[in-house]
Amino acid sequence: MKIAFYGSSLLSAYWNGAATYYRGMLCELARRxxxxxxxxxxxxxxxxxxxxxxxDWAKVVVYPATEAGLRAVMACAPDADVVVKASGVGVFDDELIEGVMARARPDAVRIFWDVDAPATLAGLRDDPRQPLGRVLPHLDMVLTYGGGPPVVSAYESLGARVCRPIYNALDPSTHHPVATDLRFAGDLNFLANRLPDREERVERFFLQPAARSPQRRFLIGGSGWDDKPMPDNVRRVGHVGTGDHNAFNCSGLAVLNVARDSMADVGFSPATRVFEAAGAGACLITDAWEGIELFLNPGEEVLVARDGRDVAEHLETLSPERARAIGEAARQRILTEHTYARRAAEADTLIREQVAAKRERSVA
Incomplete structure (x- = not known):
């Protein structure tokens, strides 16, 4: 089956946290x-x-961010058996969701794939007349990379025929243990772009613990942090390309995950960083959110913090030996239960069910 996937970027993770999710999922679907x-x-x-x-497992079409470029790629939608519009493309999102779904063949499976469901749903609740709200009841399926039961219920109440989460996961070929790298040496390493709906939580879970622990070394990677006031023991390293993610995750005593506001509120939304860090065997400290135990066992495979004080206390009691034990336990759990091969099998089953259902309806 041919998939036409309209997303932010497959080739670049620059201001594009969904890149590794797209790569992991689509590579495994190609293998299927x-x-x-x-x-x-x-x-x-x-x-x-x-x-x-x-x-080699996907054709990538980079188009100009212009109306002419938009028209050219929308015209390709009828060639596909499965047409996917992802959230957060960043340009012409409204035109894309209406345009590609209107141009899809009647027998094609039409999917909205949401990589930031809590934020998308908040926008739909504020304005259900936006293009996605109008198109939603006519799509075959909504897939999300997180959100669990609350997101499923919300989407189906807004008219989605089917909504299923296909969670973030690990690609063991790209994220795995490597040797430590002095460029990323620290006691607590944190990697995330600066976003308005995460900044206050970064202050609580990262900057406040740094201020409480001046003897510790804190490292922050990601874009946008250059002018953010930080304690003297925090070192900025800027954008970290995916080729350096393993070294970043393996070179600190622990790695921190901080959810965005909406994802923390909804729960069941582990970021790609969770699986990438665990896949590298890093000891992960995460802010608390509902559903974490579905992915990692608190206290044994991950350390959970309710606030910055918890983060500081975890660091104070964390020995290198315990950090390695937690990281290895997390790696084994993720390899067993949370790989993109398993996620792609779920997506494949859902897509083929929709194909079969459409064929039955056309015969009837």
Whole structure:
């Protein structure tokens, strides 16, 4: 089956946290026999910050972020058996969701794949007349990379025929243990771009513990932090490409995960960083959110913090030996239960069910 996937970027993780999710999912779907074409706009300097070359398992079409470029890629939708519009493309999102779904063949499976469901749902509740709200009841399926039962219930109440979470996961070929790297040496390493709906939580879970522990070394990676006031024991390293993620995760005593506000409120939304850090065998400290135990066992495979004080206390009591034990336990759990191969099998089953259902309806 041919998939036309309209997303932010497959080639660049620059201001694009969904990149590794797209890569892991679509690579595994390609291994299951899908013919994948990924359409991404030339926007936000992402093409100047590519992390990978076009892979052999997908055709990548980079189009100008113009109305002419938009029309050209929307015209390709009728060629596909499965048409996917992801959330957060960043340019022409409204035009894309209406345009590609209107152009899809009647027998094609039409999917909205939401990589930030809590934020999308908040926008739909504020304005149900927006293009996604109008298109939603006519789609075959909504897939999300997190959110669990609350997100499923919310989408189905807004008219989605089917909503299923396909959670973030690990690609063991790209995220795995490596040797430590002095560039990323620290007691607590944190990697995330600066976003308004996460900044206050970063202050509580990262900067406040740093201020409480001046003898500890804190490292922050990601874009946008250059002008943020920080304690003297915090070192900024800027954008960290995916090729350096393993070294970043393996070179600190522990790695911190901080959810965005909406994802923390809804729960059941582990970020890609959770699986990438665990896959590298890092000792992960995460802010508390509902559903963590579905992915990692608190106290044994992950350390959970309710606030910055908990983060500081975890660091004070964490020996290198215990950190390694927690990281290895997390790695084994993720390898067993949470790989993209398993997630792609779930998505494949859902897609083929929709294909069969559409065929039955056309015969009837």
């Amino acid at each position: 026999g899908y013919d994948v074409t990924f359409y991404e706009p030339d926007a936000f300097d992402r093409q100047q910050h590519r992390d990978i070359d076009p892979p």
